[in-house]
Amino acid sequence: MKNVFLTGATGTIGSALVPRLLAEGDTALTLLIRARDDADLQARMAQMLAYWHYPPGDDRASRIRPLRGDISLPQFGVGDAGFAQLADETTHIIHCAASVKLNMELEQARATAVTPTRTVLDLGRRCAQARTLRKIDLVSTVGVWGRTPGLMPERRLPEVRDFHNTYEAAKAEAERVIWNEGADLPVTVHRPSMVVGETGSGRVMHFQxxxxxxxxxxxxxxxxxxxxxxxxRLDTVPVDWVADVIHWSSGHEDTAGQIFHLCSGPDEAxxxxxxxxxxxxxxxxxxxxxxxxxxxxxxxxxxxxxxxxxxxxxxxxxxxxxxxxxxxxxxxxxGFSNPRTTQALAAAGLPVPPVDSYLDAxxxxxxxxxxxxxxx
Ligand SMILES: NC(=O)c1ccc[n+]([C@@H]2O[C@H](COP(=O)([O-])OP(=O)(O)OC[C@H]3O[C@@H](n4cnc5c(N)ncnc54)[C@H](OP(=O)(O)O)[C@@H]3O)[C@@H](O)[C@H]2O)c1
Structure with a gap:
């Protein structure tokens, strides 16, 4: 049985991941969701179940455990017992939640990017001690390169000083935390470019x-x-493909240590x-x-x-x-370079989708x- 702990399930990328994860009959999900109280949590879940087209009594819905929490709080705000339970049962962590506002004060941006990254690593380490952990996937952004000119490589960040906004600066700091403090854990970092609606239907949770x-x-x-x-050029990717890649990566422990540029690349953008x-x-x-x-x-x-x-x-x-x-x-x-990602994903049967395959939809x-x- 897989027990996936997912943050950001009510967001653009997380909402596309949930149906993919639950399509595997042996997967249970714990979703960290912000809510004022338990009634609000139930109301938010009901909205999401409708979004995923899960009718009442659906087996997939019964494998979801909603957990009220906030990524910016210590232990995600779930308390000692809640965090210990997560550490005991989680096999896979997928961290998607973040505030994508560009104009936050730096401390606020850090609270939703850097602080939760440390909490994810802490949880991962505790799961590893409990011998349950198999994989951690963290969603970053190609924006971590800030204003660096030229073609951005698929590798760990050098010192980047010039950013467009506090969102990028905080995401870059979070990536540094991952490799400096989580090198002992099976982590993959995903850097999407600009995420748009699904191939085929164009459907998307938020218009960003x-x-x-x-x-x-x-x-x-x-x-x-x-x-x-x-x-x-504008580098875009459809959300269904981004979710397919993160889902695939979560199931493949051999992707640990890698950075994927989830983008069209300089020639296809x-x-x-x-x-x-x-x-x-x-x-x-x-x-x-x-x-x-x-x-x-x-x-x-x-x-x-x-x-x-x-x-x-x-x-x-x-x-x-x-x-x-x-x-x-x-x-x-x-531009964002992607030869290594493209090669790995083509081998996995997930070729980068051409813009023409989704733009009209x-x-x-x-x-x-x-x-x-x-x-x-
Ligand atoms: N979309 C893009 O174009 C894009 C591009 C590159 C990278 N990314 C990265 O992809 C990840 C997902 O982004 P997205 O596009 O899915 O964002 P989104 O649509 O804005 O969703 C953000 C998600 O994070 C949750 N969240 C935000 N603050 C939280 C908090 N303090 N506690 C708990 N949950 C919180 C939101 O919950 P609520 O529903 O409660 O607000 C929502 O579920 C982020 O790490 C982002 O940096 C996105």
Whole structure:
């Protein structure tokens, strides 16, 4: 019997992992979930069971143990007895939870990235002492490379000092903690690039940065004013593939010690120009009226943002607030290298999916959803 302890099951990646783990009949899951009290925990679980399409009485649902807790608290806030029980029964740890807000105070960012990493390692060590532990998989991000220019390799981080935001800085520190303090444990680190909806359906738990970027690229938010996109590429991956890889890695103890770049790679990542064309086509075919594009250089656009904001309504103003970090990313000359990951995953029957295999479904799902409709 496998006993998997999973954090972040209500999030984009964790929610895609749960059905994959439970598809194995011998797997039981303990899900660490934030909740105000037990009633709130049950309510959140009911929402998630509906999301996973598990009807009442479903065998898979009966193998889930929801556990109220918080990754930023000592022992995840589950107390001595709760932590001891986890240490006694857990065979696999998959740590997905994190706050993905980019503008947190550094201490807050560290509390949801560095502190939980130490708690995961502590739990792993206790499971190892109890002789139950088989594998730990931790989800990091390609963002740990910060503003480092060029092609980022699939290896442990050198000293990186220049980050776009506190999220990246804290995730980089968490990775250092993994290798400095957890070298004795069977750990694999996953660094996804930008995660989008599923291949086929486009379904996704949360509409994150990618969808804001698409709204921006459509031109609808800026009255058509658009920076030159040059040759910048955007590295994206569908959430079903990310979850498949983490699931596979969790089941393969020989992946311990490795770092996987879960990304399209520099040659396959879509250029922003093509993404913009695809977005505008999809938006128009869903009846969204778009202004003609007017190209300006990036620094001029940065100066124009407050002016457009002053003229725009509240909805557009909110969308424009997301623009400066996006513009900062667009200014980078950075790519994510993935030859080792690609080779390992091709051998595992998990080739990196081409953008064309999921992009239309991803945009369509967003546009059909209430978020896509409200943004119109
Ligand atoms: N999505 C991406 O594009 C992307 C790219 C690279 C790396 N990553 C990494 O992938 C991992 C998963 O991200 P995601 O996209 O799935 O994020 P997400 O959709 O924002 O979900 C975050 C998850 O973490 C949980 N969480 C946050 N703070 C918590 C706390 N203090 N205690 C307990 N649970 C907490 C959330 O619970 P609530 O439901 O209670 O908020 C939710 O389940 C993160 O480590 C992230 O850094 C994501």
């Amino acid at each position: 940065v990618f969808y804001h970027l698409c709204e921006f690229l459509s031109g609808a938010r800026t009255y058509g004013v658009m920076p030159e996109l040059g040759y910048t 879509i250029s922003l120009k093509s993404l913009q064309q695809r977005v505008r086509r999809a938006w128009q075919s869903h009846g969204r009226k778009l202004p003609a594009l007017r190209q300006v250089n990036r620094s001029l656009l940065e100066r124009l943002v407050p002016v457009i904001g002053a003229l725009a309504g509240e909805k557009a103003r909110r969308a424009l607030r997301a623009l400066p970090p996006i513009l900062a990313y667009l200014a980078e000359d950075q 991803v945009l369509g799902f967003y546009l059909d959803s209430s978020a896509g409709q409200l943004a119109a």
